[in-house]
Amino acid sequence: xxxxxxxxxxxxxxxxxxxxxxxxxxQVTLQRGLSxxxxxxxxxxxxxxxxxxxxxxxxxxxxxxxxPAPAGISLVGDWLGVFMAFMAQLVLTAGMVxxxxxxxxxxxxxxxxPLYLTxxxxxxxxxxxxxxxxxxxxxxxLVISACVLTAxxxxxxxxxxxxxxxxxxxLASMFLLIAAxxxxxxxxxxNLADLAQRIQAVPSKPLAGLSxxxxxxxxxxxxxxxxxxxxxxxxHAVSPTAVSAxxxxxVVKLGVYGFLRMRTLLFIPWEEQxxxxxxxxxxxxxxxxGLAAIGAAHxxxxxxxxxxxxxxxxxxxxxxxxxxxxxxxxxxxFNHSLIKSAMLMLAGAVASRAPVKSAAFSVIQGVGKSTPxxxxxxxxxMLALAxxxxxxxxxxxxxxxxxxxxxxxxxxxxxxxAGSVLTILYSGxxxxxxxxxxxxxxxxxxxxxxxxxxxxxxxxxxxxxGIWPQALLQTASLAADWLLEPLAYIQAVLGN
Amino acid sequence: xxxxxxLVIGTLFSIAIFLLLRRNVIRSAIGLIVLSNAINLFLLSTxxxxxxxxxxxxxxxxxxxALPQALILTAIVISMGGFxxxxxxxxxxxxxxxxxxxxxxxxxKK
Numbered sequence: 001x002x003x004x005x006x007x008x009x010x011x012x013x014x015x016x017x018x019x020x021x022x023x024x025x026x027q028v029t030l031q032r033g034l035s036x037x038x039x040x041x042x043x044x045x046x047x048x049x050x051x052x053x054x055x056x057x058x059x060x061x062x063x064x065x066x067x068p069a070p071a072g073i074s075l076v077g078d079w080l081g082v083f084m085a086f087m088a089q090l091v092l093t094a095g096m097v098x099x100x101x102x103x104x105x106x107x108x109x110x111x112x113x114p115l116y117l118t119x120x121x122x123x124x125x126x127x128x129x130x131x132x133x134x135x136x137x138x139x140x141x142l143v144i145s146a147c148v149l150t151a152x153x154x155x156x157x158x159x160x161x162x163x164x165x166x167x168x169x170x171l172a173s174m175f176l177l178i179a180a181x182x183x184x185x186x187x188x189x190x191n192l193a194d195l196a197q198r199i200q201a202v203p204s205k206p207l208a209g210l211s212x213x214x215x216x217x218x219x220x221x222x223x224x225x226x227x228x229x230x231x232x233x234x235x236h237a238v239s240p241t242a243v244s245a246x247x248x249x250x251v252v253k254l255g256v257y258g259f260l261r262m263r264t265l266l267f268i269p270w271e272e273q274x275x276x277x278x279x280x281x282x283x284x285x286x287x288x289x290g291l292a293a294i295g296a297a298h299x300x301x302x303x304x305x306x307x308x309x310x311x312x313x314x315x316x317x318x319x320x321x322x323x324x325x326x327x328x329x330x331x332x333x334f335n336h337s338l339i340k341s342a343m344l345m346l347a348g349a350v351a352s353r354a355p356v357k358s359a360a361f362s363v364i365q366g367v368g369k370s371t372p373x374x375x376x377x378x379x380x381x382m383l384a385l386a387x388x389x390x391x392x393x394x395x396x397x398x399x400x401x402x403x404x405x406x407x408x409x410x411x412x413x414x415x416x417x418a419g420s421v422l423t424i425l426y427s428g429x430x431x432x433x434x435x436x437x438x439x440x441x442x443x444x445x446x447x448x449x450x451x452x453x454x455x456x457x458x459x460x461x462x463x464x465x466g467i468w469p470q471a472l473l474q475t476a477s478l479a480a481d482w483l484l485e486p487l488a489y490i491q492a493v494l495g496n
Numbered sequence: 497x498x499x500x501x502x503l504v505i506g507t508l509f510s511i512a513i514f515l516l517l518r519r520n521v522i523r524s525a526i527g528l529i530v531l532s533n534a535i536n537l538f539l540l541s542t543x544x545x546x547x548x549x550x551x552x553x554x555x556x557x558x559x560x561x562a563l564p565q566a567l568i569l570t571a572i573v574i575s576m577g578g579f580x581x582x583x584x585x586x587x588x589x590x591x592x593x594x595x596x597x598x599x600x601x602x603x604x605k606k
Contacts, residue, residue, distance in 0.1 A: 133567055140574050144581060151585060157603040159592075163521075163585040164604070170528055170578055171516075177535045177571060184564065185542040234604045 223255025241348025
């Protein structure tokens with residue numbers, strides 16, 4: 001058994017546990033224990049993959065059924081894929097811990113945990129697959145699970161937001177199918193490595209440009225980049241806290257992953273056009289997201305808009321595409337996942353203590369006083385979101401700014417710094433409203449709320465990675481180096 | 497043959513986009529179904545008719561391409577599950593708001 005077989009584990013463990021969990025829907029404790037064990041197991045498996053990559057120094061590949069690459073379906077674990085999968089598993093495990101300590105009614109829904117696990121499967125599979133059509137299958141699994149999880153939310157508009165999201169996602173999937181059909185008609189393959197090789201050899205097939213545009217739209221919808229963002233704040237604000245913390249942190253990173261793959265592997269002949277588009281859309285996102293977050297009247301909605309802005313920073317860095325900028329994008333992706341999931345969990349935990357279960361500022365104003373620990377954690381998360389040391393947010397902002405200086409992009413740098421100021425405005429305002437301002441007079445906080453263990457662990461990681469970022473930086477710079485050498489990926493998958 | 501396939505795909509696409517833009521949620525969901533069928537036909541046209549003999553059957557001659565057929569099979573199954581979900585959500589929403597007009601489903605705007 002080679003290390004490549006291990007690529008299956010982070011995908012299969014949650015899937016198998018989801019199936020078992022469905023059978024155990026009557027035994028609540030057993031189902032919960034099994035789900036947590038499955039998440040920890042697959043997190044450990046992706047940790048082993050990271051260690052294996054570090055030791056082996058070449059991409060891990062597993063060919064389904066032993067069929068060699070262009071004919072069969074391959075799972076590929078290069079640094080980018082495994083890095084993203086590990087990040088997703090880490091945050092999803094924290095989300096599972098939060099869900100186990102949550103007081104939502106949604107968490108008691110018999111299929112909540114199985115759906116959460118299939119969501120994990122879909123996301124991890126999409127990061128690790130080496131086949132375009134397989135990406136469609138995994139992303140559909142992800143979308144359907146996330147949609148049902150939102151439809152059962154405590155918020156009475158859950159079903160409406162789920163319908164909106166599913167409609168848009170289904171349309172986006174149609175774009176992916178058009179891209180897959182166009183690429184298959186032009187190049188006769190759907191294997192990413194094979195496609196990359198053939199596109200580089202003959203970039204001027206008539207359907208290639210159209211397919212690239214359609215693929216781009218799919219990923220733009222997935223990470224809710226500005227002209228395609230309209231479903232995101234509704235959807236992320238009404239889903240159950242444990243789920244919305246995942247959606248707004250790791251699930252939107254599917255698009256980021258896609259842009260990195262498109263830019264550095266699939267469509268290298270067009271990398272300049274892709275880069276310019278991403279820089280422009282990213283800059284619009286930074287300002288639109290920041291300003292919309294300032295105007296939001298709902299804590300979770302504010303954080304969802306803030307995701308638009310933070311994804312904007314990542315896209316700008318991917319758009320520049322220098323080794324330092326790619327490394328900055330990867331570090332930013334990792335850190336933003338930790339910060340944003342912790343912040344959303346804290347907002348949800350405060351809402352669970354409010355007299356009416358809602359995260360609107362008018363309801364949760366002053367509610368934070370009943371949970372001072374939550375206040376300290378939210379304050380640290382706020383520092384991280386704004387990029388103030390000693391948090392990890394400082395490291396990634398600094399990397400993005402440094403890559404701007406290195407690349408000579410001063411006008412963009414000025415805009416990005418202005419965009420960062422917006423971050424501190426909205427997150428600081430939220431902190432003051434929830435923890436400093438006096439509560440409404442008829443307010444009576446509930447005696448308990450969601451457990452704060454998961455956000456505490458995430459914030460501890462945020463501080464740890466701010467003080468000691470070497471391991472993360474080293475991994476990200478290795479991943480960026482690999483991204484710039486697509487030949488190694490292609491050779492590993494196709495075997496020469 | 498190619499021309500007929502192209503015309504059918506084009507017609508289906510235009511019907512689908514017309515339906516997608518309806519204000520009635522049920523009609524726009526039907527638009528999604530038509531759209532997915534248009535795309536399935538498009539996938540079929542990318543290679544299924546490169547030969548007329550069934551693949552892997554050992555007959556002599558140019559076999560048809562099996563991959564697009566496998567893709568469509570998967571896409572049909574996934575979209576069937578998806579439409580069941582959409583219809584379920586629509587049933588929930590239309591009975592809650594007692595209307596199928598998109599402008600009436602406005603809980604999230606408040």
